Amino acid sequence: MIRFEKRLNPSRTTTILTPFIAVLLTMIAGGTMFAALGKDPVEAIRIIFWDPLFDPNFSDYSRPQLLVKAGPLILIAIGLSVGFRAGIWNIGAEGQYIMGAIFGAATALAVYPAESPLIFPAMVVAGALGGWLWAMIPAILRTKFKTNEILVSLMLVYVAESILASVAQGVLKNPDGYGFPGSRNLQQYPSAFNEEVFANSGMHWGVITAFIAVIFTYIMMTRHIRGFEVRLMGEAPKAAQFAGVSTTRLVVFCLGFAGAMAGLAGMFEVSGPSGQITIDFNTGYGFTAIIVAFLGRLHPIGILLAGLLMALTYIGGELAQLMLGLPGASIQLFQGMLLLFLLATDIFTNYRLRLGGAH
Amino acid sequence: MNLLGIDPVLLIASLMVSATPILLAAIGEAVVEKSGVLNLGVEGMMIVGAVVGFITAVNTENPLLGFLTAAIAGALLSTIFATLVLYFKSNQVATGLGLTLVGLGVSALLGKPYEGIKSPTIKSFEIPMLSDIPVLGPMLFSHDLMVYISILIVALVWYTLKYTRFGLILRAVGENHDAAHALGYKVIRIRFMAIMFGGACAGLGGAYISLARVPQWTEGMTAGAGWIALAIVVFASWKPWRTLVGAYLFGGITVLQLNLQAAGVAIPVEYLSMSPFLITIAVLVIISARGNQGAPASLGRLFHASN
Numbered sequence: 263m264i265r266f267e268k269r270l271n272p273s274r275t276t277t278i279l280t281p282f283i284a285v286l287l288t289m290i291a292g293g294t295m296f297a298a299l300g301k302d303p304v305e306a307i308r309i310i311f312w313d314p315l316f317d318p319n320f321s322d323y324s325r326p327q328l329l330v331k332a333g334p335l336i337l338i339a340i341g342l343s344v345g346f347r348a349g350i351w352n353i354g355a356e357g358q359y360i361m362g363a364i365f366g367a368a369t370a371l372a373v374y375p376a377e378s379p380l381i382f383p384a385m386v387v388a389g390a391l392g393g394w395l396w397a398m399i400p401a402i403l404r405t406k407f408k409t410n411e412i413l414v415s416l417m418l419v420y421v422a423e424s425i426l427a428s429v430a431q432g433v434l435k436n437p438d439g440y441g442f443p444g445s446r447n448l449q450q451y452p453s454a455f456n457e458e459v460f461a462n463s464g465m466h467w468g469v470i471t472a473f474i475a476v477i478f479t480y481i482m483m484t485r486h487i488r489g490f491e492v493r494l495m496g497e498a499p500k501a502a503q504f505a506g507v508s509t510t511r512l513v514v515f516c517l518g519f520a521g522a523m524a525g526l527a528g529m530f531e532v533s534g535p536s537g538q539i540t541i542d543f544n545t546g547y548g549f550t551a552i553i554v555a556f557l558g559r560l561h562p563i564g565i566l567l568a569g570l571l572m573a574l575t576y577i578g579g580e581l582a583q584l585m586l587g588l589p590g591a592s593i594q595l596f597q598g599m600l601l602l603f604l605l606a607t608d609i610f611t612n613y614r615l616r617l618g619g620a621h
Numbered sequence: 622m623n624l625l626g627i628d629p630v631l632l633i634a635s636l637m638v639s640a641t642p643i644l645l646a647a648i649g650e651a652v653v654e655k656s657g658v659l660n661l662g663v664e665g666m667m668i669v670g671a672v673v674g675f676i677t678a679v680n681t682e683n684p685l686l687g688f689l690t691a692a693i694a695g696a697l698l699s700t701i702f703a704t705l706v707l708y709f710k711s712n713q714v715a716t717g718l719g720l721t722l723v724g725l726g727v728s729a730l731l732g733k734p735y736e737g738i739k740s741p742t743i744k745s746f747e748i749p750m751l752s753d754i755p756v757l758g759p760m761l762f763s764h765d766l767m768v769y770i771s772i773l774i775v776a777l778v779w780y781t782l783k784y785t786r787f788g789l790i791l792r793a794v795g796e797n798h799d800a801a802h803a804l805g806y807k808v809i810r811i812r813f814m815a816i817m818f819g820g821a822c823a824g825l826g827g828a829y830i831s832l833a834r835v836p837q838w839t840e841g842m843t844a845g846a847g848w849i850a851l852a853i854v855v856f857a858s859w860k861p862w863r864t865l866v867g868a869y870l871f872g873g874i875t876v877l878q879l880n881l882q883a884a885g886v887a888i889p890v891e892y893l894s895m896s897p898f899l900i901t902i903a904v905l906v907i908i909s910a911r912g913n914q915g916a917p918a919s920l921g922r923l924f925h926a927s928n
Binding site (some may be wrong): 410417552556592 | 632661701705710711712714715716718719720722723724725726727729730733736840844845850852855870874889891893894895898899901902905906909925
């Protein structure tokens with residue numbers, strides 16, 4: 263008989279190993295799916311994971327894109343990971359991302375066409391504030407009324423999408439846009455444009471902020487009392503209570519931090535790669551970031567790597583759509599499978615496999 | 622603006638139709654949560670049910686067969702969640718989310734060739750005698766079969782949970798899995814069955830959207846219904862009949878909101894379409910401020926039998 267026996271301490275080796283096993287399993291399952299769709303599985307996997315980086319025809323375009331896509335994913339996932347560690351489930355990052363983008367863009371559009379070096383920093387602050395405010399709704403409802411933050415944060419995604427649709431056709435609509443919905447293009451507004459720091463590198467200010475967030479969070483989680491409180495709350499909530507950790511403060515901090523990060527990501531996206539507020543400028547980064555956070559083991563360095571990998575599946579997925587006519591939804595499925603495989607292999611971190619009956 | 626154009630008889634009748642998908646998903650999830658498991662994959666199971674039901678109905682021209690396969694598809698998808706959560710002891714929140722993501726992906730993939738086709742709809746089933754009553758007849762007794770089946774499922778769940786041995790065991794497992802295990806009940810097996818029931822109900826609910834409410838397939842067409850169903854379970858304090866009340870209340874808001882849009886009320890469409898979500902949040906706050914009465918004590922907690 264096979265059974266699982268609880269480990270006294272989580273295994274470090276398996277913690278690091280499981281993401282790789284999960285990626286491998288996803289490749290196998292994904293390959294099977296591609297074969298079922300009538301495509302060559304080996305070729306499909308190669309196009310998704312190898313060609314964007316190493317094929318001379320595509321790499322010039324794809325390598326910068328890797329950073330463009332990884333930036334927001336890492337930024338949002340870093341924010342989420344802190345809350346997840348404390349057992350606070352903010353799954354509405356997509357909404358916070360949208361609100362950050364709206365706040366950031368609105369700041370720029372309010373002063374258009376004035377030029378000033380202060381505009382971009384003001385947008386950064388506004389973006390973080392927008393995400394933070396949106397996350398404060400579930401935070402306050404949870405701390406004041408014990409309302410489940412999972413459902414509230416998720417519901418607010420739909421509300422944010424409605425607001426986005428409203429502003430894209432209303433207050434933020436481009437007055438010179440010949441009636442088309444969508445705001446002015448911030449890429450053509452020098453003071454507000456989130457330009458690449460190095461030309462053709464994909465490295466815009468959002469990517470740099472993501473790297474800073476990784477380092478900041480790493481230090482906070484390992485060296486600062488707040489990081490310790492977060493981990494204590496997640497691993498031993500009762501002990502945290504006895505130690506005098508304030509749940510209220512922690513909930514507000516975790517949700518606020520995640521919201522601010524997601525808001526920043528939205529603001530950098532709308533002022534850079536996307537350029538304008540449109541009804542559907544958001545592409546689900548807020549949800550994919552949840553996968554990134556788990557794939558990165560809720561650890562800053564892990565999230566950095568996981569964000570790059572997930573960005574690769576986006577770019578490779580687009581390439582596979584182009585080259586093989588693979589449906590776009592298959593990549594979404596691929597990413598979802600990755601999360602499930604990861605959760606499945608996770609058991610070996612806390613349990614070991616035993617053959618034979620009970621001792 | 623023409624508010625007088627809103628016919629109350631039609632309003633109630635369409636309220637029942639628009640509430641049915643949420644009701645089906647919510648009653649299924651209520652059973653899952655009663656057994657102590659939180660499945661956040663409702664949205665994913667619904668949309669897979671919607672697409673599978675639609676494909677079957679289009680190909681066989683038999684909508685009832687569509688509902689049947691949708692229920693099977695929902696149940697099958699839920700076994701992934703059940704296996705991960707119960708045997709691999711994975712985190713319930715993350716696994717449920719993963720299931721939703723996978724469900725959205727699968728449904729988009731399967732449904733691509735079927736976009737823009739109209740499905741055969743189920744005929745309305747006029748209950749003899751009752752449907753002839755003026756006003757009440759067309760309002761309550763002239764719906765399609767699934768509306769009545771959904772109410773029947775609620776009644777069955779209520780009866781099973783309250784008056785049968787199996788219901789008692791299921792509740793015991795949800796309240797205190799360690800005690801239930803010590804008494805010799807198969808915690809894992811019971812939860813597995815509950816999760817599959819929840820999956821089947823969510824599948825039915827999804828199929829009701831693609832076969833009755835909208836009669837066509839569009840990507841992501843469940844549009845948050847699964848999440849509202851989750852909120853309704855909380856609203857209902859895990860009580861079967863209250864899920865009916867909750868679902869009909871929200872069905873009412875949705876229909877009213879659509880009617881107001883059609884009547885050309887001066888409120889922008891976007892604000893009307895976010896109203897069901899805002900009201901859901903408001904209701905959640907009111908319910909939780911009173912304290913979550915009736916939440917199963919083991920809800921969301923990990924079960925590991927040490928021997």
